[in-house]
Amino acid sequence: MDDLNSMTIFDKVQAGMPEGRHRMIYLVEVYPYEYEIHFNEVVEYFDSFIDIPEGILTGIRPTFVNRIGGCYEIAFDLVSNIESGRSFAPPDSNNAHKLSTIIDQAIVRHYTKHKPYCYMFLAYSPELSRLYTIAMMRLRQRFKYKIKQIHSNLEPEGRGYVIEL
Numbered sequence: 001m002d003d004l005n006s007m008t009i010f011d012k013v014q015a016g017m018p019e020g021r022h023r024m025i026y027l028v029e030v031y032p033y034e035y036e037i038h039f040n041e042v043v044e045y046f047d048s049f050i051d052i053p054e055g056i057l058t059g060i061r062p063t064f065v066n067r068i069g070g071c072y073e074i075a076f077d078l079v080s081n082i083e084s085g086r087s088f089a090p091p092d093s094n095n096a097h098k099l100s101t102i103i104d105q106a107i108v109r110h111y112t113k114h115k116p117y118c119y120m121f122l123a124y125s126p127e128l129s130r131l132y133t134i135a136m137m138r139l140r141q142r143f144k145y146k147i148k149q150i151h152s153n154l155e156p157e158g159r160g161y162v163i164e165l
Contacts, residue, residue, distance in 0.1 A: 009109055017041070022067055026106050030098070034079040037106040039072040042120060048073050050122050050160035053151055058117060071118035076103055088128050100134040107139065116165065123159040132161050139163060
């Protein structure tokens with residue numbers, strides 16, 4: 001039974017990174033696969049490979065106590081790919097709807113708890129770029145009253161995405 005009805009999301013890690021940056025990792029189980037979704041705080045423009053549009057990073061950071069606010073770059077992959085050191089490769093039974101739903105649900109969970117002002121994605125492959133485009137459309141519907149702007153086709157190579165909330 002490889003479907004979204006079996007999806008379970010666990011908070012795997014919440015930690016401080018160098019210079020006090022916040023990191024949250026979710027483990028998402030959708031039988032028979034496990035995915036990891038990383039939310040890494042971006043403070044400076046050079047913290048990301050994405051060519052972030054000017055004015056997006058406000059400098060407002062989450063406090064240690066409640067971790068409300070901030071801007072986060074999202075990374076996503078199968079746990080098996082991470083453990084074996086492979087780049088993103090979807091499972092054979094994969095479909096874009098399922099993966100975009102997994103990303104969508106993790107973002108909703110993170111947003112509900114941390115209320116950031118920005119999310120970023122960098123697609124490492126054309127397949128992942130298509131997946132993020134679908135995820136952007138879904139998020140635009142879900143957060144239609146909260147999204148200020150979506151920036152897509154950002155450098156490098158048009159694979160960067162930024163959502164301003």
